[in-house]
Amino acid sequence: MKTLNTDVSIIGAGPTGLCLAYALAEAGLQVTLIDRQPLESLQTPDFDGREIALTHESRRLMQQWGLWAHLPSDEISNLRHARVLDGSLTKGMFIEASLGGQSQLGWFVPNHLIRWAGFQQIAQHPNVTLLAESTTCHVSTTDQHATVTLEDGRHIHSQLLVAADSRFSQTRRALGVPAPMIDYGKSMMVFRAEHTVAHDHIAWEWFGYGQTRAHLPLNGNRSSVVLTLPQHEMEQLNALDDEAFNQNISQRYQYRLGAMRRISKRNVYPLVGTYAARFHGQRFALIGDAAVGMHPVTAHGFNLGILSVKHLSNRIIKALNNGQDFSAPAVLRGYTRDHRLSSLPLFAATNFIVSLYTNDRARLPRQALLKAANAIVPFKKLVATCGRTK
Numbered sequence: 001m002k003t004l005n006t007d008v009s010i011i012g013a014g015p016t017g018l019c020l021a022y023a024l025a026e027a028g029l030q031v032t033l034i035d036r037q038p039l040e041s042l043q044t045p046d047f048d049g050r051e052i053a054l055t056h057e058s059r060r061l062m063q064q065w066g067l068w069a070h071l072p073s074d075e076i077s078n079l080r081h082a083r084v085l086d087g088s089l090t091k092g093m094f095i096e097a098s099l100g101g102q103s104q105l106g107w108f109v110p111n112h113l114i115r116w117a118g119f120q121q122i123a124q125h126p127n128v129t130l131l132a133e134s135t136t137c138h139v140s141t142t143d144q145h146a147t148v149t150l151e152d153g154r155h156i157h158s159q160l161l162v163a164a165d166s167r168f169s170q171t172r173r174a175l176g177v178p179a180p181m182i183d184y185g186k187s188m189m190v191f192r193a194e195h196t197v198a199h200d201h202i203a204w205e206w207f208g209y210g211q212t213r214a215h216l217p218l219n220g221n222r223s224s225v226v227l228t229l230p231q232h233e234m235e236q237l238n239a240l241d242d243e244a245f246n247q248n249i250s251q252r253y254q255y256r257l258g259a260m261r262r263i264s265k266r267n268v269y270p271l272v273g274t275y276a277a278r279f280h281g282q283r284f285a286l287i288g289d290a291a292v293g294m295h296p297v298t299a300h301g302f303n304l305g306i307l308s309v310k311h312l313s314n315r316i317i318k319a320l321n322n323g324q325d326f327s328a329p330a331v332l333r334g335y336t337r338d339h340r341l342s343s344l345p346l347f348a349a350t351n352f353i354v355s356l357y358t359n360d361r362a363r364l365p366r367q368a369l370l371k372a373a374n375a376i377v378p379f380k381k382l383v384a385t386c387g388r389t390k
């Protein structure tokens with residue numbers, strides 16, 4: 001069977017795999033990108049309900065790697081400020097962009113368009129080989145190289161193997177990296193809605209009792225509705241016809257956005273998080289959700305994923321410039337260090353928020369903490385500048 005030789009093989013052509021393929025190909029490395037999805041799905045990904053809140057740093061990196069220029073301007077929505085509410089609180093914590101020295105906190109861009117933009121960047125790149133509809137059946141590494149074997153019998157030899165195959169990464173498991181999974185026991189529904197009251201480009205995270213609601217402001221009187229419920233309640237909601245569904249949602253949001261009407265398909269995701277025990281090993285590294293799978297409540301999954309691409313590609317490019325082996329243990333150790341520093345505090349803070357604000361017996365501490373946080377300007381400054389972290 002045929003053997004392909006390449007510098008770097010990446011398993012997973014999701015947003016992070018695509019960004020890394022481009023960054024390394026631009027640095028002169030030959031990259032082979034492997035995904036089990038058919039070419040058509042990678043070329044024109046379907047709308048999947050996710051609107052990704054991008055920080056200033058993520059936008060800068062997407063500009064640097066050429067993705068930003070592909071995004072249709074009417075699909076980029078401004079995130080000016082954010083409000084966090086609990087139960088019946090009408091004010092809660094208000095995070096103003098100016099606290100972080102910016103005119104806005106970030107931007108919303110649909111996930112499928114990030115994938116589409118990433119695909120545009122690698123599609124014609126002379127240093128990238130894309131193997132679509134390719135399922136891996138075996139991966140292994142030695143101190144000399146990594147080998148990926150596909151189900152059709154082809155072998156891919158590379159100096160470095162990168163797993164970018166989601167939080168449920170089979171590559172991570174095959175390489176023997178433990179990654180405890182946290183099942184949050186809830187499901188999240190996402191869809192676009194029109195509403196009669198203007199949102200002023202202020203996002204809300206509204207913790208309730210038995211449910212969590214959020215709305216992410218999109219251009220016009222439209223928002224992405226993000227609703228978290230136990231699975232059995234989600235199934236009941238999903239079974240409603242259009243009229244009953246719209247009424248149910250408007251009521252859940254207590255008409256704060258007026259009457260709401262769903263204008264896209266609804267997608268439901270199980271809420272599962274993970275944090276890999278290490279982000280590298282002999283001739284391999286983990287990036288994106290395969291390294292850190294965040295709960296979406298703080299909207300930082302892809303923002304951390306793109307940071308993992310920055311950290312790994314910077315280490316690799318530095319080694320190349322110094323004429324060193326770009327997948328030597330010291331290079332990969334440096335990557336793990338950088339990415340752990342960026343991700344661990346945020347992962348821990350996110351899980352703390354989830355555990356407190358989904359505990360319906362802690363109503364008083366929840367509201368007290370939110371009021372206190374709103375009064376502590378340095379804390380709010382920290383939250384507002386989170387997106388500027390380099």
Ligand SMILES: Cc1cc2nc3c(=O)[nH]c(=O)nc-3n(C[C@H](O)[C@H](O)[C@H](O)COP(=O)(O)OP(=O)(O)OC[C@H]3O[C@@H](n4cnc5c(N)ncnc54)[C@H](O)[C@@H]3O)c2cc1C
Pocket residue numbers: 011012013014015016017034035036037050051052053054111134135136164165166167169170171188190269287288289290296299300301302303304305
């Ligand atoms: C509802 C929701 C809302 C979110 N909102 C935000 C937000 O506002 N801000 C934010 O920063 N993040 C957000 N996220 C997180 C963000 O979507 C993820 O962090 C991001 O998509 C991860 O990208 P990835 O490339 O690492 O993995 P994925 O997007 O999961 O892509 C993995 C790729 O690997 C491929 N693959 C998997 N297994 C194999 C295999 N065995 N062989 C070959 N290919 C394989 C898949 O086909 C896929 O193309 C949200 C997530 C959800 C669920």
